[in-house]
Amino acid sequence: MAFESQNFFLDRGSYNSGSVSGSPAVHKYGSIVDNLAGVLASGYFDELAPTTTGTAQEPPIRLGDLIYINSTDDQQFARITSVVVPITVTQFSETVDDGSITTAKLADLAVTTPKLANDAVTTPKLANDAVTNDKLAPTSIDAKNVTIATDGNIIGVIPFTYQIVMPGGATNQRDIIVTFNTSVIDVWVLNVSGGTAGDTITVQNTAAVISGPLDVTTAPNTVVDGRGVPFINANSIIPASGTLRVVQTDGGGNDSPQVIVFVQALKST
Numbered sequence: 001m002a003f004e005s006q007n008f009f010l011d012r013g014s015y016n017s018g019s020v021s022g023s024p025a026v027h028k029y030g031s032i033v034d035n036l037a038g039v040l041a042s043g044y045f046d047e048l049a050p051t052t053t054g055t056a057q058e059p060p061i062r063l064g065d066l067i068y069i070n071s072t073d074d075q076q077f078a079r080i081t082s083v084v085v086p087i088t089v090t091q092f093s094e095t096v097d098d099g100s101i102t103t104a105k106l107a108d109l110a111v112t113t114p115k116l117a118n119d120a121v122t123t124p125k126l127a128n129d130a131v132t133n134d135k136l137a138p139t140s141i142d143a144k145n146v147t148i149a150t151d152g153n154i155i156g157v158i159p160f161t162y163q164i165v166m167p168g169g170a171t172n173q174r175d176i177i178v179t180f181n182t183s184v185i186d187v188w189v190l191n192v193s194g195g196t197a198g199d200t201i202t203v204q205n206t207a208a209v210i211s212g213p214l215d216v217t218t219a220p221n222t223v224v225d226g227r228g229v230p231f232i233n234a235n236s237i238i239p240a241s242g243t244l245r246v247v248q249t250d251g252g253g254n255d256s257p258q259v260i261v262f263v264q265a266l267k268s269t
Contacts, residue, residue: 036074149266168258176244183268187211187226192258198251208235
């Protein structure tokens with residue numbers, strides 16, 4: 001087994017006695033441990049302690065020398081951090097100069113998602129126009145990241161819509177827990193089936209009425225516009241984790257129509 005300055009090779013199968021034929025003497029301090037964790041924690045590297053022949057040291061181990069560890073469960077490069085027993089090593093790492101790894105030097109499919117650290121791809125690392133519609137997964141865009149509506153906004157903000165199906169029949173309600181502060185701005189209802197006298201829909205901020213009651217006694221496939229009923233602005237902002245409630249009131253006979261309620265809103269402060 002040969003030793004070369006700056007390029008040591010240490011193989012678990014190479015040491016089975018106190019010395020290796022044809023090489024400088026190596027001294028064993030402690031048992032040989034095959035797995036990488038055991039190698040790093042044991043006196044395994046003490047076997048590389050230099051011996052003195054005259055004024056020369058054999059092998060010529062120096063601080064910072066590189067060693068390759070081939071264990072039963074892993075392979076790893078390390079740097080010599082002490083040449084005095086107990087000899088110590090640290091996992092090898094090198095910094096990479098900016099711009100030194102270019103696209104041409106990377107094998108096809110070399111950089112895969114599992115190899116990227118969490119949060120490794122940040123906005124400053126993306127080229128202008130790098131994220132296009134074609135690169136977005138279907139249905140991946142929702143209201144989570146829309147801009148908050150503020151007075152005098154010169155660009156404009158994007159409204160979003162809650163779609164809530166009410167089954168009909170007896171009086172009932174559905175609650176939606178909103179994710180962030182939500183300002184309701186409009187309500188409309190589509191009758192899936194026909195209603196009868198007294199059937200209504202009301203949109204609420206928990207128990208406080210925002211819009212309604214909307215008369216849904218109309219025929220199937222009719223849109224009922226919420227702009228024709230009272231809209232209570234003071235109740236229109238639902239706080240984060242608050243309740244957007246739709247109340248379906250049956251006018252009698254447990255025969256209120258199935259409807260789809262659309263609630264349009266903005267993200268609010």
